[in-house]
Amino acid sequence: MSDTAVAMGAQGALAQGRGGLWLAAFSILLVTAMLASLGLGRLSIPLPVVAGILGHTVLPVPETWSVLEERVVLLVRAPRVLIAALSGAGLAMCGAALQGIFRNPLVSPQILGISSGAAFGGALAILLGFTGAVLIGSAFVFGIAALVVVGLIARIDGRTETATIVLAGIIVGALFSALVSLLQFVADPDSSLPAIVGWLMGSFASATWGRLALAAPPILIGIVGFYLLRFRVNILSLGDDEARSFGVSVERDRWIFFALAALATGATVSVAGVIGWVGLVVPHAARLLVGEDNRVLVPASALLGGAYLVVIDTIARTATAAEIPLSVLTAIVGAPVFAVLLRRSWKRERGA
Secondary structure: OOHHHHHHHHHHHHHHHHHHHHHHHHHHHHHHHHHHHHHOOOOOOOHHHHHHHHHHOOOOOOOOOOHHHHHHHHHHHHHHHHHHHHHHHHHHHHHHHHHHHHOOOOOOHHHHOHHHHHHHHHHHHHHOOOOHHHHHHHHHHHHHHHHHHHHHHHOEOOEOOHHHHHHHHHHHHHHHHHHHHHHHHHOOOOOHHHHHHHHHOOOOOOOOHHHHHHHHHHHHHHHHHHHHOHHHHHHHOOOHHHHHHOOOOHHHHHHHHHHHHHHHHHHHHHHHOOOOOHHHHHHHHHHHHHOOOHHHHHHHHHHHHHHHHHHHHHHHHHOOOOOOOHHHHHHHHHHHHHHHHHHHHHHHHHHO
16 A cells, blocks of 8 residues: 555544534534525514424424415425525535546536536527426536537547546537527527526526426436545545556546536536536635545535525525525625635645
8 A cells, every 4th residue: 555545544534533523513504504594585484483384294283374484485495495505515516526636726617618518508498488397408418418528529549638628628618608608699688688698697596396306316416426436536636647556447437527517517507507606615615624535525515515505595585675696696705705715725835
C-alpha cells in the first residue's frame, strides 16, 4: 500500500468521525428549513399546525386547522418544498463530485454543458407551444444529448482526458447557449418570449405532485449513485495514474459520474429552469466545515444544498408580492458568499 493510501485511510477515519456530527447537524437544518417553508407564505401557518397536518396523513391527530390550511400545505407547498430540496441536494452533490474528479474547485454541473442543453430543450418546447410533461421531457432529453455530444467530442483515439472533457463541455455549452438565444430571437414577444425568459430564470412555482413524480426518479438515481460511489471520488481525485494503480477503470468510473450528473442536473433544469451557483458555492461551504474527504463531503453537500435551495425558494416567494426568479437570488447570495469562502480558503492555505 502506498504512503498516499495510508495517509488517506488515517485522515478518512478522523474525517468520518467528525463528519458524522456535521451530517446530523445538516440533517436537522434541512428538516427545519422544510417545515418552516411549509408554514411561511402569504397564508402564514404556525409550525404546530403544519406538523399536525403532516402527522394527520399517517396518525389519528385531532383536526384543529381549516380545509384551506390543509390544502395549502399538502397540495401547494409540500410538492414545491420536496422538489426544491431534491434539486438542491442533486446540484450540490454534482458540484462536490465533479470538483473532486476534476481536482478543480471552480467546476460546477454547468461545466459539462448539461444545463445549457436542457435549457435549449425546454425553450424549444415552450416555443412550439408545449408545456407540462412534454416540456420536462424535452429539457431532460436535450440535457442528456449534450453530455453525449461532449463525450463524442472529447473521445480521441479511444480515450478521454480531463482537459478535453472540460473544453468539450465549454464548446457544447456555448453552442446550446447560442441556440437558446436564437430561440428567444425568433419567439413571439407577446407570448412565448416572456414564457421562455421566465422559465430560464428558474422557479418552482409550477411544482405539483405530478411534476415531482416525473423529476424525482432521475434526481434520486443521481443522489443515490453519488452516495454509493462517493469513495471513488477520493480515488479519482488522486489523478489518473494513481487511480489506475488502485485497479480503478478511470474512464469508466468518470463517465458513470457524468451520467449521474446528467440525470440529476437535467431533471432539475426540466422542472425548475436553470439554477446557477448551487453546485459551485454549497460544496465549498461544506468543504470548509467537514474537510476534503469526499465520503463525508458528498453527502454533506447534498444535505446543505437541499436546505439552501429550500431557504432560497422560500425567500423568493415571500420577500415581495411578485415572486423573484431563483437564478437572481442564487447569484445575489452566491457571488459574495463564494468570494468570502475563496478568500478564507486562500488565507488558510497560506497559513498552512
